[in-house]
Amino acid sequence: MHLAISLNIAAADKQAVLDFGEIKTFVRAAEAAGIDMVVISDSAEGLSSAPFEATTLLAALATVTDKIGLVAAASTVAHQPYNLARRFASLDIISHGRAGWHATMAQGSREAANFSRPEGFSDTDFRRRTAEYIDIVQGLCRGWDADALLFDKTGGRFHDPEKMHLLDHKGEFFSVRGPLNVARSPQDTPVLVLSGLSGPDLDIATRTADVILLEDGSTESAKIRFDDLKRRATAAGRDPDAVKILTNISFAPDDGPAATADRLETELRLKSCDGFNIQLTAHSALDDFADRVLPELRRRGLVREGYRGATLRSHLGLAGGGGQ
Amino acid sequence: MTAQMKLGAFLWATGHHIAAWRHPKAHATAGIDIDHYVQLARTAERAKFDMIFCEDAAGLREANVGIASQTSRSIGFEPISLLSALAVQTSRIGLVSTASTSYNEPYGLARTFLSLDHLSGGRAGWNLVTSASPIEAANFGSTGLKPHADRYERAREFAEVVSGLWHGKAPGHDGQSFSVRDPLDLPRSPQGAPVMVQAGASDVGRDLAACTADVVFTAAQTFEEAKAFYDDLKGRMAAYGREPDDIKIMPGVSPVVAETEAEAREKHEELQELIPDDVGVALLSSYLSISDLWRYPIDGPLPELPESEGMKSRQALVVEQSRRDGLSIRQLARHFAGARGHWRIVGTAAQVADELQARFEGGAADGYNVMPSYFPGELNAFTALVVPELQRRGLFRREYEGRTLRDHLGLKRPV
Ligand SMILES: Cc1cc2nc3c(=O)[nH]c(=O)nc-3n(C[C@H](O)[C@H](O)[C@H](O)COP(=O)(O)O)c2cc1C
Numbered sequence: 001m002h003l004a005i006s007l008n009i010a011a012a013d014k015q016a017v018l019d020f021g022e023i024k025t026f027v028r029a030a031e032a033a034g035i036d037m038v039v040i041s042d043s044a045e046g047l048s049s050a051p052f053e054a055t056t057l058l059a060a061l062a063t064v065t066d067k068i069g070l071v072a073a074a075s076t077v078a079h080q081p082y083n084l085a086r087r088f089a090s091l092d093i094i095s096h097g098r099a100g101w102h103a104t105m106a107q108g109s110r111e112a113a114n115f116s117r118p119e120g121f122s123d124t125d126f127r128r129r130t131a132e133y134i135d136i137v138q139g140l141c142r143g144w145d146a147d148a149l150l151f152d153k154t155g156g157r158f159h160d161p162e163k164m165h166l167l168d169h170k171g172e173f174f175s176v177r178g179p180l181n182v183a184r185s186p187q188d189t190p191v192l193v194l195s196g197l198s199g200p201d202l203d204i205a206t207r208t209a210d211v212i213l214l215e216d217g218s219t220e221s222a223k224i225r226f227d228d229l230k231r232r233a234t235a236a237g238r239d240p241d242a243v244k245i246l247t248n249i250s251f252a253p254d255d256g257p258a259a260t261a262d263r264l265e266t267e268l269r270l271k272s273c274d275g276f277n278i279q280l281t282a283h284s285a286l287d288d289f290a291d292r293v294l295p296e297l298r299r300r301g302l303v304r305e306g307y308r309g310a311t312l313r314s315h316l317g318l319a320g321g322g323g324q
Numbered sequence: 325m326t327a328q329m330k331l332g333a334f335l336w337a338t339g340h341h342i343a344a345w346r347h348p349k350a351h352a353t354a355g356i357d358i359d360h361y362v363q364l365a366r367t368a369e370r371a372k373f374d375m376i377f378c379e380d381a382a383g384l385r386e387a388n389v390g391i392a393s394q395t396s397r398s399i400g401f402e403p404i405s406l407l408s409a410l411a412v413q414t415s416r417i418g419l420v421s422t423a424s425t426s427y428n429e430p431y432g433l434a435r436t437f438l439s440l441d442h443l444s445g446g447r448a449g450w451n452l453v454t455s456a457s458p459i460e461a462a463n464f465g466s467t468g469l470k471p472h473a474d475r476y477e478r479a480r481e482f483a484e485v486v487s488g489l490w491h492g493k494a495p496g497h498d499g500q501s502f503s504v505r506d507p508l509d510l511p512r513s514p515q516g517a518p519v520m521v522q523a524g525a526s527d528v529g530r531d532l533a534a535c536t537a538d539v540v541f542t543a544a545q546t547f548e549e550a551k552a553f554y555d556d557l558k559g560r561m562a563a564y565g566r567e568p569d570d571i572k573i574m575p576g577v578s579p580v581v582a583e584t585e586a587e588a589r590e591k592h593e594e595l596q597e598l599i600p601d602d603v604g605v606a607l608l609s610s611y612l613s614i615s616d617l618w619r620y621p622i623d624g625p626l627p628e629l630p631e632s633e634g635m636k637s638r639q640a641l642v643v644e645q646s647r648r649d650g651l652s653i654r655q656l657a658r659h660f661a662g663a664r665g666h667w668r669i670v671g672t673a674a675q676v677a678d679e680l681q682a683r684f685e686g687g688a689a690d691g692y693n694v695m696p697s698y699f700p701g702e703l704n705a706f707t708a709l710v711v712p713e714l715q716r717r718g719l720f721r722r723e724y725e726g727r728t729l730r731d732h733l734g735l736k737r738p739v
Pocket of ligand 1: 378379380381422452453454455456472522523524525526527528529530541542543576693
């Protein structure tokens, strides 16, 4: 099973503000436990519980970790698509292929109110806009062929002009010429994690996302959802296994390790998800999860030992990127 | 103690010389190598530089792909992610990035730079630019580049909102370009507020700087130009109730330094030789506002040029001088492509230090933004040769006095 851990810097456990050292310790502990990725939240109502914005924090964490995937939330209202694509392509290079972008299909009132869109968007506009936005970001990230850079000093050829491609996107909400001024990144495109899906978002998600985060529900309804999403991915011409469905579950230190392992095993064996995004009720719960639940899951052969590859795509068993 | 100059290390691609990447010792893969930047930042920090500085453009620098593909400037790190990575790999040096007021929103920019400030313990700065390139504009809509006055009007409102947010005000801002409801969700800056930098040279640009900037970068070739800019900008500050010392003016300088003058000249010539002819001629053409220079024999003289609008007086002077000295198109092209309008000093550490000292003590600069011609070689040469010379003369610090970028620059801490 695939395992992500939420790093909820926006109002984590209502304790004191977390500094970088504490966050570093937390993420390194998750890395030592072999977790696929941490998912860093962004934007708080009221004062945040850490003094950081998610993409800048991701860049800093990339320099103090080696293996673990690092996913940052970034709002499609707060950033222009060209700027966001540059940021994440750059993060993917800095992290040597471990970066992911968490976008949500749900519109936050805070972004609209602070980013000069007081009226917000209608639900259908927001949906079409987000779909267009994602296509632009993914298109920009593929603007340079993987072998475009030549570094040919004597010949005076830095890059091959034929291997740089304009996007020339002209759409309903955006017009973006491209190309990106950041090189092709190790994973080709950062891993796209989508959440906040409602019914009409499902086709967009299964066409574009690498990972879909779903809220916890009954096992039966999760199973139906899972099958539906995989069917939609196939209909969109993708390998159903190219979209990983993770269920959000919360974990508290006093949850029994065997009971937790039982629950995860049941959901996985019923094929109602590909893994879990663990939301800790307190940061200290990571130790409990790593020391008590993970060994139990490993004993049952449900979680791999250590990292096999170097990129987040390889941790998740996704194609793409030359760095695997 | 005598007054001491401020120094910035301007990190750009493989170097500031257009052909930098072709130098045998240049690190050509800089734009995809984070470890290279960590090394540069640490080198600058060991030399006690006030800050490292990153330029930015939200698009390619050069529209002609044939020309662009012979330079290293079409790809590189996005600077805010780059500096965030460097923030936790350094401990003292300031971290300043350029970001556009035309293609960002003030709430997001204020929040992102404040985060960088927290990651670095109070070492962040923002270089405000309004983005003058149509190439950038095409990545943000179909209406093209906005007029200069409109860009600056937006920039003024932008700077006001950012400053308010950094000072912890609840904005409730509803202006012409922006509306912002909430205060930032992050705590106050460890240095009161991140440092505000500007590099606009136009009249409105200077006024905005006089009103809002802590640091101003400029490009000036001669002492007279630098002095005139310095006096003009400091003169504008009183109108905004500010002291002249509240802004540090730091002109760009691109030194080529070696143990002997002959070696330095040789090093410079080696770089000039690496400029591809078509790149040099294209840059010279755009500088002279003529489109068909490539038709003329490259080893021959400049053709007669029509008196054009684009032909400014300084360019006319240079053309005249090239006639007098009998420079060919190739020689002239290399001259322009290499220096890009910035101040270049080629010589020994003592010669470079003499020139820096003269402008500093002559009241034409509070410090310099150092633009090494290629990386890492020329940054290493400057820190190994020129910095110790400046320190011997008492013109530059031997140790950091404080922790934050404001401390280094001797700026007041905002309340
Ligand atoms: C040292 C220095 C660095 C600059 N860096 C940038 C930059 O990174 N991006 C940019 O768009 N403009 C940059 N500029 C240009 C100016 O900031 C400014 O946008 C330009 O001079 C136009 O403004 P003006 O019309 O007020 O002169 C730089 C200028 C100088 C002197």
